Amino acid sequence: MQKNLEQILNTILHSSEILEEKMKQDSDLKDLTSRQLYCIELINKMENPSLTELADGMSIAKASISVMIDRLEKKKLIYKVTSDNDRRTAHVHLTEIGMKAASIHTDLHKRISELLTKDMTESEKEILIVLLNKSVKSLIKNKMQISN
Amino acid sequence: MQKNLEQILNTILHSSEILEEKMKQDSDLKDLTSRQLYCIELINKMENPSLTELADGMSIAKASISVMIDRLEKKKLIYKVTSDNDRRTAHVHLTEIGMKAASIHTDLHKRISELLTKDMTESEKEILIVLLNKSVKSLIKNKMQISN
DNA sequence: AAAAATAATTAGATATATCTAACTAAATTA
DNA sequence: TAATTTAGTTAGATATATCTAATTATTTTT
Numbered sequence: 001m002q003k004n005l006e007q008i009l010n011t012i013l014h015s016s017e018i019l020e021e022k023m024k025q026d027s028d029l030k031d032l033t034s035r036q037l038y039c040i041e042l043i044n045k046m047e048n049p050s051l052t053e054l055a056d057g058m059s060i061a062k063a064s065i066s067v068m069i070d071r072l073e074k075k076k077l078i079y080k081v082t083s084d085n086d087r088r089t090a091h092v093h094l095t096e097i098g099m100k101a102a103s104i105h106t107d108l109h110k111r112i113s114e115l116l117t118k119d120m121t122e123s124e125k126e127i128l129i130v131l132l133n134k135s136v137k138s139l140i141k142n143k144m145q146i147s148n
Numbered sequence: 149m150q151k152n153l154e155q156i157l158n159t160i161l162h163s164s165e166i167l168e169e170k171m172k173q174d175s176d177l178k179d180l181t182s183r184q185l186y187c188i189e190l191i192n193k194m195e196n197p198s199l200t201e202l203a204d205g206m207s208i209a210k211a212s213i214s215v216m217i218d219r220l221e222k223k224k225l226i227y228k229v230t231s232d233n234d235r236r237t238a239h240v241h242l243t244e245i246g247m248k249a250a251s252i253h254t255d256l257h258k259r260i261s262e263l264l265t266k267d268m269t270e271s272e273k274e275i276l277i278v279l280l281n282k283s284v285k286s287l288i289k290n291k292m293q294i295s296n
Numbered sequence: 297a298a299a300a301a302t303a304a305t306t307a308g309a310t311a312t313a314t315c316t317a318a319c320t321a322a323a324t325t326a
Numbered sequence: 327t328a329a330t331t332t333a334g335t336t337a338g339a340t341a342t343a344t345c346t347a348a349t350t351a352t353t354t355t356t
Binding site: 181198199200210211213214215218234235236237238 | 332333334335336337343
Binding site for chain 2: 002003004005006008009010011012013015016018034105106109110112113115116117118119120124125127128129130131132133134135136137138139140142143
């Protein structure tokens with residue numbers, strides 16, 4: 001009952017999804033949609049972007065991001081700060097709750113990592129990490145050619 | 149620049165998401181929502197469930213699944229077959245296009261697996277698979293206790 | 297300073313995802 | 327057979343995610 005790599009990936013990715021859903025349910029973030037969560041993660045990554053930058057980042061119209069940000073503001077996940085340089089521009093910041101939401105993915109990866117190496121010896125862990133580093137290198141190297 | 153397991157997971161999961169999005173865009177399935185894709189995957193896994201079973205599987209109301217299935221039918225992704233035993237019951241089947249949609253995840257895992265082992269020797273591959281099998285066992289074993 | 301460009305908002309449209317409640321048709325039970 | 331239960335649909339409500347077009351406030355260019 002040895003699994004091949006595809007089946008292993010399947011199990012890991014599927015478990016990740018389930019665990020992520022559980023973490024969301026267990027937190028006070030139950031009613032965040034996937035788009036909203038994505039938006040929050042992007043705000044985190046982009047470090048307080050303007051609405052226009054965010055809209056570009058999410059590939060949606062400025063009007064759409066404006067509405068979305070309104071809703072996230074009502075839910076106390078973000079707040080807007082008007083720029084001093086250009087008073088037309090607003091920058092989006094995460095609140096405490098927003099930051100918690102943004103860290104869901106990171107936390108998830110941490111927990112999965114722990115689970116994956118739970119029953120391993122130190123040397124097994126080391127070998128696994130060396131090999132996976134190699135894997136990830138191939139993955140990144142080939143990313144560009146993936147699209148076809 | 150050796151990455152730890154958490155960073156590796158991060159890269160793999162992130163690449164998976166991007167690749168999945170690309171595969172969706174490149175197919176004729178651009179306008180499928182994530183809920184619709186999830187629904188189709190579930191239909192595939194459950195093997196022609198009734199609407200009630202599907203609704204339970206997705207944890208939504210029967211009325212909601214009815215509407216959703218209507219839309220998927222209009223898009224030619226599924227079709228309904230009235231049961232001979234019980235003529236109140238309809239079973240949902242995937243069309244050719246529906247099956248294509250359902251296999252997006254599987255295809256994705258196959259491609260990622262290929263990429264991950266692209267630059268490895270056979271023996272490296274073997275070791276990786278043995279170790280990851282161990283990982284997956286821990287993962288499954290601990291799944292129950294994850295929720296807290 | 298007047299004209300043009302830019303950032304964000306608002307209005308109005310369409311599609312989706314949900315819900316509860318009411319309804320129809322069919323099957324089961326008493 | 328009459329009453330009850332069950333499967334699915336329909337109607338009507340609310341929330342989200344999008345869009346384009348029009349509007350407002352500011353900034354930049356001429």
